[in-house]
Amino acid sequence: MNKISFTLAGSRLDALGSGALWWGDQGILCVSDLHLGKSERVARRSGQALPPYDTRDTLNRLAADIARTQARTVICLGDSFDDLDAARSLPEDERLWIIRLQAGRRWVWIEGNHDPGPIKMGGTHLAELPQAPLIFRHIAAPGASGEVSGHYHPKASLRIRGRQITRPAFLFDTDRVILPAYGTYTGGLRSTAHELSHLMRPEARAILTGPTPHMVPMPRARQ
Amino acid sequence: MRDLPPVITNWFAERGWDIHPHQRAMYDRADAPALLLIAPTGGGKTLAGFLPTLAELHNGDHDGLHTLYISPLKALAADIRRNLAQPIAEMALPIRVEDRTGDTPASRKKRQRADPPHILLTTPESLALLTSYEDAPRMFAGVQRVIIDEIHALSESKRGDQLMLALSRMQAMCPGLRRVGLSATVDDPAAIARFMARHPDPCEILHADPGPPADIRMLQTDAPPPWAGAGANYAIPAVLDQVRRHRTTLIFHNTRAQAEIFFHNMWLANEDTLPIGIHHGSLDRDQRQNVEAAMVRGDLRAIVCTGSLDLGIDWGDVDLVIQIGAPKNVKRLVQRIGRANHRYNAPSKALLVPANRFEVVECVAALEAVRDGTLDGEPRGDGPLDVLCQHILIAACAGPFDASALYHEVITSGPYHGLSREDFDACLDFCATGGYALRAYDRWQRLKQDAAGLWALRDPRAAQRIRMNIGTIQDTDTLKVRLRRQRGGKPLGEVEEAFAATLTPGDTFLIGGQIVRYEGLRELVVEVTRRADKKPKIATFAGTKFATSTQLSARILEIFRTRDWSALPRHTAEWLDIQRSVSRLPEADRLLIESYPHDGQAHTCIYGFAGRNAQQTLGLIVTKRMEELGLNPLGFVATDYATLIWGLDPIDDPAPLFDVQTLRRGLDTWLAGNAVMKRTFRASATIAGLIERNTPSARKSGRQATFSSDILYDTLLKYDPDHLMMQITRQEARRGLVDFGRIEEMAARIDGRIDHVRLPRVTPLAAPMLLEMGRVPVRGSAEERLLAQEAERLLTTAGIDVTP
16 A cells, blocks of 8 residues: 555554554554535635535545445544534435445544534534543644644645645644644645744654655754 | 817917827728727827827717726826826816726725716726616716727736627617727738727728838847847847947846846946846836836836836837847737837837847748738637636626616627527526536525526625625735835836745845845745855746747748758857758658757657747647656757757657547647646636636735635646536636647648657757746656655655665
């Protein structure tokens, strides 16, 4: 599989090129920041009509990862819906699609800042999920360890021969891993940003997603 | 002949001036619904435009707006206001003149809408914005005339299409509106007349006396130009010598980066410290205005400049124009030459300085074209649909509209008179619903039809966002450059974001003629310090890279065909003779392809003469095809006349690669995923309102809230490839960056006649290509390979074991 493995709190995890995290020993597939219904929310709020295919595209990729890993559990790490209205107004065929993906496996929705309340969708709804020795939550808590989170949409840039290559990226150190955003229309926050530099240990690394994932020391702002 | 009011004739008489014949002719035809004046720069063109307005307003019985003056430059509007103020004051005419541009304070703009001046000077974008207000009919009531200055420049871009659409709206509000266009010398005046007149109004074309023919030649230098390169450094002593011998010299360059480098080197050689300035679009506005002011005062002996000085403002005492680098386009060359010597009956004087040996041939071709009086121009395409989409949104801002009425208004404008109702409806549907194959957003449509069938904004607050995004000019994303100092140092200018991204602290580059050192990025400002001790890294400003025109390319091939080297300097003639003896010279109706090994790699040079953009597209398509055939291409470089490809394996049979069907398939399939297509898409999607460049929140926070246009493009390509925006993108790809139209033109011209010459070593014509800048590595697996190498290097440097 197209992946890079690393260890967190003694657990072996795989960062997939798609941006999903695979915990093989537990059969857990974890994705963060799906932002389903984003184009609908944008249209509702600004009248800007983006191509309404983002939910479809995100689910297509998620379905492929589930099929590939045969995951027994899927954890969506929060901001799964762009807002609660977007969750409510998901078109019927996309709702049914999610239900089909849920069939035969455990499905956990972690709450995020975009989708803080309960959503009328099958699966377990939790503020956070401890699954020893790891804990899954939306926003990283300073001082935590064995933590898997999302929220920041990290991305990392490398400058190679005058060309800049930027990709969504996993960030990890001995305490935590932060997942890149999985949703199709999600932007990113550079790993050089203050919040991320602060959160991650100096020896943190980044795994750039893409056709083949690549691991580098986490790019930081130069001072 | 109609009489001018005495107050005006007296004013002329007091100054001992005569009214020029073309000014008279314009005045005599002042009642015509549309008039186009073709006149060289200077020559009283502006007064010719305004004379009827002054006459009609002289007795003070007109209330409200009478004449709207539109120019492509804000600076020009301000300049004209000053130039009009003087005669109006001297004649004591009861006329109020004001300008209105993006720089006008909001309070004055508001007052102008309530109490408009008699003459309003503005830009196409500001006019489009004015038509978006509900009170537009009241403001425009009674307008008699609209004067469009530098219409030749506007007609070359989408700004012109937008302007004509805005005028179609205005004309509906003031049916008696008369249009006047003022243009520099152009190849096809009739095309501009059709473009500017209300369809089907006639538009008479008047020609001012063009003056004596220009005195134009190639600069003679002691040193021959180099094989390759664009700097023309070899010519600096000769250029300085010319500057010394003239009062004021304009030194034009094709790109901003070249202007910066030339200016820098010129100062190093400027032993007499002649006062020389620099002027280009990336410099800070204050700096540009300082240079302009110094120029008007006559303090400068020379200005190194780019197209930013192509338009407008009258520079007075210029007596020499120097063009560095091949002119690429005869029409623009002639217009630039026209900036020298506005004095009546004095010939303009100009010198061409080829930057390399090939450009010598191009300069000779350009001199012939100027002598023959043949200007080049690509025929103007139909009005683009992305601009129409924006126009529909602007109309909705002004109030509910009837679709049929708007359609009939739109087709009175020249660029859109052939627009089908079907295309109009597709644009309306795009504005209303997004126009997707998957119907979505029914509740959140941008435009809704009311019970009476009129279209209106669903949410009236959307008008603010639409107004913030009016315009068709595509700024590349630029960052301000500032000296690091105690907070808020003066900006020096701007660089492209992509260029800033390649800088590492300590790197040096040129801006405004000084070498600066990159210190860091702070809140989207590039901070630098002054540094005079290092060789600069080159600033790659956006500065448009024009492709050599079809006419010039054809003339170069014609010189090759006749083998008449009499107009060429000896070094260039010898160079071509060697090329002919070791290989062949390119011909118009055949495609010359040379293959040779060099540096351990197979090289192939394709002499398509299709212009830089098309040659680049050709490189993209051919290398992709080569990759499919397992020929392992590694990269290519394109110039205006050829594409050089290198790779691991030689091409044995090139013919199938250049079959027009193969090329067209390349455009439709894999080129669709290429960055040039994405850039084309982004431009159109922004104009059409799919992507908003400015949002109220972005303005507040200073952060961009836009969506990645690349992701939107990929999504549409995957799920809705026939969407209107994708159709528009494919249409745009025929010109501009992709320029596929010229590849088709080349394929038709060669019609399968390909000469493949295999040689043991590089040929004289191909050798300069090896030194060209702007090499494009072939992507595909290349990027992944680069990433893997870099990741390994970084991890090893960090002391991390890379073995899995």
